[in-house]
Amino acid sequence: MSDEQERTEQPTARRLSKAREDGQVARSTELPAAAIVIGSLLILLLLGGWMVNHLSAVFAHGFVFDRKTLDRPQLLPTVFGGQLGEAFTLILPILLFTLVAAIAASGMTGGYLFSLKAAAPKASKLNPVAGLKRMFGTHALVELSKALLKFTLVTTVLWLSVASHMDTLINLGRMGLEPAMQAAGSMIAQSALWIALSLAAIALIDVPYQKHAFNKRMRMTKQEIKDEFKDMEGRPEVKAQIRRRQREMANQRMIQRIQDADVVITNPEHFAVALEYDPSGDGAPVLVAKGTDHMAARIREEAGLHGVHIFEAPPLARALYFTTDLEKQVPEELYHAVAQVIAYVFSLEAKTPGQSGRAKPRVQLPASMLFDAAGQRVSTARASA
Structure with a gap:
């Protein structure tokens, strides 16, 4: 019987605590990705018109130069820098919201954790045999399947979105500039919405799977549980805590x-x-x-x-x-x-x-x-x- 088959016992609190100290927690990369896309889409739906109008004004102003600037070309970097600053200020809400969404979503599965041990170099990562096991192991196969599923789902959603608006796409060339921009914006918004929903569906599947996979990795053999209990039982502070708890229970019964x-x-x-x-x-x-x-x-x-x-x-x-x-x-x-x-x-x-x-x-x-x-x-x- 392999070691993996023998790991039938649920992880103890001490093992989970030690794993957390080492930077090992259940983590889903799909949830932050979905949160960033959905958050960005919400910001665009709420502030998109205002942002586009102001960005257009900034770019239009960038093509207008006064006499002072024309006479002194060395001022152009300062002018362009100011315009870039204005443009960055306009898109700053999207950047801040996506940052907050990514941080919040990252802590929803395994909580927030900062561990130097996880970032420290490990000799096991330089082992080519261990590297091959990671590349061709079950975890790598699952990640590949997830990537293919995500690619297939997003591609399918995009294809269906384009197919459903094919007539509008063909007629864009015959429309005026403003109606064409409105039609294109509507199609882009609808496509982005369906893509966001597809990413959310992937995240809803990935989060419970990551928790299950992490719990499976943390499982222990019966011998490991016995060894851990013996180790904890031998510690003076643990013994004192057990005796104190026993006294409290005995006093309560009394x-x-x-x-x-x-x-x-x-x-x-x-x-x-x-x-x-x-x-x-x-x-x-x-x-x-x-x-x-x-x-x-x-x-x-x-x-x-x-x-x-x-x-x-x-x-x-x-x-x-x-x-x-x-x-x-x-x-x-x-x-x-x-x-x-x-x-x-x-x-x-x-x-x-x-x-x-x-x-x-x-x-x-x-x-x-x-x-x-x-x-x-x-x-x-x-x-x-």
Whole structure:
């Protein structure tokens, strides 16, 4: 199997970015050509009469010389230069419009790109074998077919245009100067319009083809994708970005789980843990979210949004934070303390208006479950702070 047959995978963003740095983008030469012709035709249709009249006046004035110019022939270059400047000023709108149209159309397929790498000399371009492959390869065959198609289409359009105005062409010699000029101008305008439309049709075909051909050239083998992934995975900045993204996704999932919690136990400010308990099950309460400082504030805020009870118990909050992982059951040593809190919360939910609520429990922890803010086990006196 050839290398071309093996390139079945779509190009990665990194490959496309690298190709762009090297000056390789999808590019259609037919679109700027069509844009220039159509733009020039539009300018001529809008300003053609005004331009012709003023150019005629400039050329007519060029054949009139005053006495000073006749006596001093050295002034003729200055006079002719001034007339050329006036003529250039008259055709300047066409030049500017075609320039803008060419630049705008060039960036419509692959965007605007300036790359010194594309202009730099390459040894591969001097290789005669590679040159022969380019001359007789698929790309060269496609370009030849496009050129023949364009020539055939434009020739056909011109022939049909001339054939449809044959009677007018024959009668031009019998017309006066002004009617003949008007008839000739009308025929030229119609022919130019049909040629412009034919070039536009070619561009509409060429643009999607160039994008498809570029995407095909950029395709990768499965091994290239694996190698690229390994290379990117080994870069420290990529690893850090992946870890950061993973943390963000994990935190987002954790925040979403708070709405299922039954109680959030706080420090009250530096620690917060959310517990979920299913009374119908046999398992212990499960820790669905935990965090410190900024994340603790987010947990408390999310709990407030979903009506989850917040219970302030600093030693228990620290013990749960340092001993229990996400989506894990609380340790057996904390069963009694957690049960007191959950029973209190459930009693608040079941309380009817006017009924006295259950007293808030004073949570007591085993000595082995007492931690400070740094996660170090401490004595009972220090833990109560």
